[in-house]
Amino acid sequence: xxxxxxxxxxxxxxxxxxxxxxxxxxxxxxxxxxxxxxxxxxxxxxxxxxxxxxxxxxxxxxxxxxxxxxxxxxxxxxxxxxxxxxxxxxxxxxxxxxxxxxxxxxxxxxxxxxxxxxxxxxxxxxxxxxxxxxxxxxxxxxxxxxxxxxxxxxxxxxxxxxxxxxxxxxxxxxxxxxxxxxxxxxxxxxxxxxxxxxxxxxxxxxxxxxxxxxxxxxxxxxxxxxxxxxxxxxxxxxxxxxxxxxxxxxxxxxxxxxxxxxxxxxxxxxxxxxxxxxxxxxxxxxxxxxxxxxxxxxxxxxxxxxxxxxxxxxxxxxxxxxx
Numbered sequence: 001x002x003x004x005x006x007x008x009x010x011x012x013x014x015x016x017x018x019x020x021x022x023x024x025x026x027x028x029x030x031x032x033x034x035x036x037x038x039x040x041x042x043x044x045x046x047x048x049x050x051x052x053x054x055x056x057x058x059x060x061x062x063x064x065x066x067x068x069x070x071x072x073x074x075x076x077x078x079x080x081x082x083x084x085x086x087x088x089x090x091x092x093x094x095x096x097x098x099x100x101x102x103x104x105x106x107x108x109x110x111x112x113x114x115x116x117x118x119x120x121x122x123x124x125x126x127x128x129x130x131x132x133x134x135x136x137x138x139x140x141x142x143x144x145x146x147x148x149x150x151x152x153x154x155x156x157x158x159x160x161x162x163x164x165x166x167x168x169x170x171x172x173x174x175x176x177x178x179x180x181x182x183x184x185x186x187x188x189x190x191x192x193x194x195x196x197x198x199x200x201x202x203x204x205x206x207x208x209x210x211x212x213x214x215x216x217x218x219x220x221x222x223x224x225x226x227x228x229x230x231x232x233x234x235x236x237x238x239x240x241x242x243x244x245x246x247x248x249x250x251x252x253x254x255x256x257x258x259x260x261x262x263x264x265x266x267x268x269x270x271x272x273x274x275x276x277x278x279x280x281x282x283x284x285x286x287x288x289x290x291x292x293x294x295x296x297x298x299x300x301x302x303x304x305x306x307x308x309x310x311x312x313x314x315x316x317x318x319x320x321x322x323x
Contacts, residue, residue: 021064021065022062022063022064023062023063023064023087024060024061024062024063024087025059025060025061025062025063025067025069025083025087025088025090026058026059026060026087026088026089026090027058027059027088027089027090027091027092028053028056028057028058028059028090028091028092029042029053029057029059029071029073029092029093029094030057030091030092030093030094031076031093031094031095031096032093032094032095032096036053036055036056036057036058037053037057037073037076037094038053038054038055038057039052039053039073039151039165039201040052040053040057040059040071040072040073040092040094041070041071041072041073041153041163041165042059042061042069042070042071043069043070043072043161043163044061044062044063044064044067044068044069044070045068045070045160045161046066046067046068047062047063047064047067048155048159048160048161049061049062049063049067049161050153050161050163050199051207052151052152052153052163052201052205053205054201054204054205055203055204055205056205058205063083063087064083065083065084066083066084067082067083068080068081068082068083069081069083069090071092071094072163073094073165074165075096075097075098076094076095076096076097077094077095077096077097078094079092079093079094138244138257138258138259139258139259139260139261140258140259140260140261141239141260141261141262141263142173142261143172143173143174143239143241143261144170144171144172144173144179145170145171145172145173145200145208145237146170146171146200146202148170148203149168149169149170149179149181150168150169150170150200150201150202150203151165151168151169151200151201152168152169152198152199152200152201153198153199154169154178154190154195154197154198155195155196155197155198155199155211156194156195156196157193157194157195157196159196166182167180167181167182168180168181169181169198169200170200171198171200171208171210171221172189173237173238173239173261173263174239174240174241174261175189175220176217176219176220176221176237177189177190177192177219177220177221178190178195178198178210178221192212192219195212196211196212197209197210197211197212197221198210198221208223209223209224209227210222210223210224211224211234213234213268213270213277215277216234216236216268216277217236220236220237222234222235222236222268223235223236223237225267225311225314225315225318226314226315226317226318226319226322227318227322228272228318228319228321228322229272229273229322230271230272230273230321230322231269231270231271231272231291231318231321231322232269232270232272232318233267233268233269233270233280233314233315233317233318234267234268234269234270235265235266235267235311236265236266236267236268237263237264237265238263238264238265238266239261239262239263239264240261240262240264241259241260241261241262242259242260242261242262243259244256244257244258244259246258266279267279267280267281267282267314268280269290269291271293278290282309282310283309284302284309287302287309287317288302291321294321297320297321298321301317301320301321305317
């Protein structure tokens with residue numbers, strides 16, 4: 001019995017050490033001529049993490065010592081890198097499978113991006129109809145997260161991560177769902193039950209993660225502001241369409257002469273271990289209440305970090321509280 005207890009204790013200790021060794025692998029991907037490769041899909045299938053390279057071929061991805069990172073880009077031979085070689089400053093070279101050939105995926109992606117660049121994204125249909133009262137060319141804000149469709153990947157309900165360079169993505173802030181552009185003429189709102197979450201990348205490589213948490217909302221995906229083994233911080237984006245209320249009676253014109261999409265947001269903290277969901281207002285008093293079980297830690301952070309409490313502040317706070 002004593003041996004069994006010791007073995008269990010050792011197993012738990014090993015699991016704790018392994019979980020504590022989660023790190024960020026960084027590096028760059030180039031072709032065999034030294035040119036950086038953009039939108040290379042970097043996947044750790046075992047631990048269900050993924051990333052895309054930016055315009056300089058750089059990437060960063062959560063990884064563990066036993067991770068095997070897979071690198072894939074249409075038109076190039078896949079490569080695999082074992083993380084036991086180190087996780088900082090990784091250099092990966094992909095070789096073209098058919099040098100000089102025009103890659104169909106690049107062509108399709110370019111067509112979709114051009115379509116969205118040329119056609120005001122607000123002309124996309126909202127529930128089958130253009131926003132009521134909208135006057136074309138006289139609109140402020142947007143119903144979409146980006147003013148273009150972006151590269152990104154989808155997380156299936158099983159946790160598997162899927163990336164298709166032919167498909168471009170966007171987030172509909174009003175309906176709270178994922179828009180998928182397969183080609184310039186095919187844009188669809190992805191069924192809520194088909195995905196668990198998704199990630200979007202801006203042209204400069206900024207990453208935006210979205211997840212489903214039905215304890216907070218049963219129809220809208222939530223933007224992940226911070227995540228870790230202890231806490232998650234979510235942002236529920238709420239956007240509404242407001243019609244022009246301009247009135248000109250000849251004496252005292254008033255109101256706005258434009259239609260507008262107005263953004264608002266609610267924030268939430270999730271205690272992962274206790275499965276406890278708490279609302280968060282952007283005030284120190286609320287932060288102290290939500291992280292009350294680690295009062296000394298949250299008080300130290302608040303005293304050491306002044307400034308406006310916004311998304312960037314909460315991202316840093318979440319990383320600190322998850323240590």
